[in-house]
Amino acid sequence: MCDDTTIQIVDISTPVMNKNDRFAASNRELLSGKNIFTLNLISSPGAGKTTLLESMARFFGSKMAVIEGDVQTDRDAERVRKAGCQAWQIETGGSCHLDAEAVNHALGHMDLESDELALLCIENVGNLICPSGYDLGENLKIGLISLPEGDDKILKYPSLFSRISVLIINKMDLLPHIDFDVNRTIDECRSLNPEVMVFTISAKTGEGMEEFCGYLENQFSG
Numbered sequence: 001m002c003d004d005t006t007i008q009i010v011d012i013s014t015p016v017m018n019k020n021d022r023f024a025a026s027n028r029e030l031l032s033g034k035n036i037f038t039l040n041l042i043s044s045p046g047a048g049k050t051t052l053l054e055s056m057a058r059f060f061g062s063k064m065a066v067i068e069g070d071v072q073t074d075r076d077a078e079r080v081r082k083a084g085c086q087a088w089q090i091e092t093g094g095s096c097h098l099d100a101e102a103v104n105h106a107l108g109h110m111d112l113e114s115d116e117l118a119l120l121c122i123e124n125v126g127n128l129i130c131p132s133g134y135d136l137g138e139n140l141k142i143g144l145i146s147l148p149e150g151d152d153k154i155l156k157y158p159s160l161f162s163r164i165s166v167l168i169i170n171k172m173d174l175l176p177h178i179d180f181d182v183n184r185t186i187d188e189c190r191s192l193n194p195e196v197m198v199f200t201i202s203a204k205t206g207e208g209m210e211e212f213c214g215y216l217e218n219q220f221s222g
C-alpha cells in the first residue's frame, strides 16, 4: 500500500516497445515476402526528404512506392504522386514520429501486388530525436542532414546517427554559400558509427543521385 511519501515507478516503456516491435516484425515479414526493400528516411523538417523522394520517383518510377508521415496535411504524398509513384499519407495528428502500427495500417491501403514494385520508402515525421527509437520494419535506416542546418549536428543527436546505416548530406549545391565542413560531419558520424555509408547529394540539382540510386538498386536486386 502507498502512503503519501511513497512513489511507485511503473515502467511502461517495455510493453509499448514490444507492441511496436511486434508490428515491425509483421511489416518486415509482409514486405520481405513480396521482395520489397524498405527504407526509413529520417531528418529534421526541411532537410529535403520529399525533394529526394521526388527525384527518386523520377528515377525508379513504378518500381517504388512511398509512405509519407507528417503531423498534418497530405502535401508530401501529393508531391510524390505528381513525381510519378504511388504514395500513401499518414497524418499522425500530433505524434512526432511514425510507429510500426501506423505503417502496418498504411500497408493495408496500398497496392503491393505489382511484380515491378521493389522499393518502399517511408518518409518519417521531421525530427532528429523521436523517430530514431522506432523500428518500422525497414531494411535500411537512413539519416539525412542538409547544409543549412550546420555541421555540428551529428554529435548532438547520437541516438539517430549511431543507428543509421546510411548518411545522406543534402543541399551540396549550397556549399559555396554556407560554412559547412563536410569532412567534419562524416568523421563525427563515423566516430559513432564506423560502418556508415555516406552519400553527398543535391536532391534539387541531381548531383550524387545516380550513385545513391545505384547503391539502392544493388540492395534490392542483389
Ligand SMILES: Nc1nc2c(ncn2[C@@H]2O[C@H](COP(=O)(O)OP(=O)(O)O)[C@@H](O)[C@H]2O)c(=O)[nH]1
Residues within 6 Å of the ligand: 043, 044, 045, 046, 047, 048, 049, 050, 051, 052, 126, 170, 171, 172, 173, 174, 201, 202, 203, 204, 205
Ligand atoms: N538548394 C537546395 N534546396 C533543396 C534541396 N533539397 C530540398 N531543398 C529545398 O528545401 C526545402 C524543404 O524541402 P523538402 O523536401 O520539403 O524537405 P522535408 O521537410 O525534409 O521533406 C524546399 O524548399 C526544397 O526545395 C537541395 O538539394 N538544394
Ligand SMILES: [Mg+2]
Residues within 6 Å of the ligand: 049, 050, 051, 076, 123
Ligand atoms: Mg517532407
